[in-house]
Amino acid sequence: MRVTMVGTGYVGLVSGACFSEFGHQVICVDKDASKVEALRRGEIPIYEPGLDKLVAENVAAGRLSFTTDLAASVEGAEAVFIAVGTPSRRGDGHADLTYVYAAAEEIAAALRGYAVVVTKSTVPVGTGAEVERRIRAVRPDFAFDVASNPEFLREGSAIEDFRRPDRVVVGTDSARARAVLRQLYRPLSLLDTPFVFTSRETSELIKYASNAFLATKITFINEMADLCEKVGADVQDVARGIGLDGRIGRKFLHAGPGFGGSCFPKDTLALVRTARDYEAPTRIVEAVVAVNDARKDAMADKVIAAVGGSVAGKTVAVLGVTFKPNTDDMRDAPSLAILPRLIAAGARIRAYDPEGMTAAAALIDGVDWVSDAYATLPGADVLVIITEWNEFRALDLARVRSALNSPIIVDLRNIYRPEEMSEAGFTYFSIGRPPVAAH
Numbered sequence: 001m002r003v004t005m006v007g008t009g010y011v012g013l014v015s016g017a018c019f020s021e022f023g024h025q026v027i028c029v030d031k032d033a034s035k036v037e038a039l040r041r042g043e044i045p046i047y048e049p050g051l052d053k054l055v056a057e058n059v060a061a062g063r064l065s066f067t068t069d070l071a072a073s074v075e076g077a078e079a080v081f082i083a084v085g086t087p088s089r090r091g092d093g094h095a096d097l098t099y100v101y102a103a104a105e106e107i108a109a110a111l112r113g114y115a116v117v118v119t120k121s122t123v124p125v126g127t128g129a130e131v132e133r134r135i136r137a138v139r140p141d142f143a144f145d146v147a148s149n150p151e152f153l154r155e156g157s158a159i160e161d162f163r164r165p166d167r168v169v170v171g172t173d174s175a176r177a178r179a180v181l182r183q184l185y186r187p188l189s190l191l192d193t194p195f196v197f198t199s200r201e202t203s204e205l206i207k208y209a210s211n212a213f214l215a216t217k218i219t220f221i222n223e224m225a226d227l228c229e230k231v232g233a234d235v236q237d238v239a240r241g242i243g244l245d246g247r248i249g250r251k252f253l254h255a256g257p258g259f260g261g262s263c264f265p266k267d268t269l270a271l272v273r274t275a276r277d278y279e280a281p282t283r284i285v286e287a288v289v290a291v292n293d294a295r296k297d298a299m300a301d302k303v304i305a306a307v308g309g310s311v312a313g314k315t316v317a318v319l320g321v322t323f324k325p326n327t328d329d330m331r332d333a334p335s336l337a338i339l340p341r342l343i344a345a346g347a348r349i350r351a352y353d354p355e356g357m358t359a360a361a362a363l364i365d366g367v368d369w370v371s372d373a374y375a376t377l378p379g380a381d382v383l384v385i386i387t388e389w390n391e392f393r394a395l396d397l398a399r400v401r402s403a404l405n406s407p408i409i410v411d412l413r414n415i416y417r418p419e420e421m422s423e424a425g426f427t428y429f430s431i432g433r434p435p436v437a438a439h
């Protein structure tokens with residue numbers, strides 16, 4: 001089948017490359033000419049494991065190409081995906097749909113035969129109907145359908161998530177559009193992937209409800225972690241103890257410094273706003289947003305408490321600044337709240353992240369960025385782990401201990417076992433577990 005993917009951001013690029021891998025003929029479109037030029041040279045603008053290879057292979061096979069010419073790319077396409085950004089609108093937290101509607105109108109003008117226009121961007125309920133209205137206004141007599149097909153990709157494992165999704169959700173009332181999408185995802189139906197065919201509005205809401213539920217799960221365990229710290233309980237055992245109940249499930253119960261990233265913060269906020277507009281407030285999700293925001297700030301206080309109440313004049317070694325490992329993405333990363341607070345409290349920060357330092361340096365002033373984990377340590381008064389990159393799990397603890405000025409670790413991701421840290425001579429603070437002193 002012939003597919004056009006409008007937008008070569010995270011979702012567009014991964015989806016486009018994966019559809020071409022399925023055997024379809026895919027053209028990815030972006031307005032940014034320098035980005036398209038770079039993609040044609042095989043340079044991938046984001047860090048996503050395996051994506052460079054996937055793109056290169058499919059470009060070489062003649063199934064994947066890049067262009068700035070939207071009109072030409074739409075010609076002959078059976079499905080045209082809108083995968084442009086929907087950032088939070090400044091001021092009110094609503095999703096900003098300017099790019100979605102602009103793409104819809106350009107697509108409308110370029111349609112030559114029947115096509116399904118599919119919104120893949122995360123869009124509020126009702127956006128599909130508005131996209132249809134806008135296309136209809138440009139092309140009153142033309143046959144087309146507008147479907148919703150939300151994406152559930154996680155950064156860092158996006159390709160695997162696309163190839164083996166838990167489900168595919170398609171929202172449309174049109175049998176013809178349904179047939180096109182079924183055909184597009186045919187390799188997945190061969191794997192027995194469940195398909196949820198539903199209305200457009202329902203499909204749009206499923207995406208927000210999924211992300212809000214996962215964000216709620218994380219926030220729930222984070223609050224339990226705070227309670228564990230007060231009563232001397234262990235949140236990891238709580239997570240395991242409740243998660244083994246199949247109705248609860250074990251995933252997404254890892255306590256930490258609060259969720260970040262490009263989706264959960266933006267989507268929970270947008271859901272709260274939509275629900276308020278329809279006078280059906282989602283009070284649980286409102287609490288999740290507020291608790292998570294406060295948590296990121298509270299993490300700086302945890303570091304300050306660990307060094308005895310003040311970081312003024314002290315050196316803080318920081319490992320990991322991205323919102324999670326295996327990405328260079330800094331969007332809404334907890335470090336963006338934690339580091340400026342520590343700096344404002346008088347700390348000197350020496351930090352390292354395997355992929356995120358370029359993006360982070362543009363967002364946080366006054367940090368001394370160094371080129372590997374051990375270089376953060378000399379003379380530091382505390383070591384803080386903010387992101388759980390694998391390479392931090394295997395540090396040489398004796399080397400860490402001897403480089404630090406005082407052997408204190410604040411581990412906001414629970415990547416070490418407390419007994420092991422005590423044995424290794426550290427005072428060790430983690431999340432939702434009793435702190436331990438050096439053995």
Ligand code: UDX
Nearest residue numbers: 151152153154155252253254256259260261263323324
């Ligand atoms: C998320 C959704 O998982 C995905 O389905 C959706 O399409 C986009 O948003 P992503 O933002 O890439 O994906 O990352 P994810 O792995 O879900 O983590 C989000 C945040 O939650 C991170 O900050 C992570 O550190 C945090 N998290 C996740 C926890 O703190 N604890 C957990 O148990 C899981």
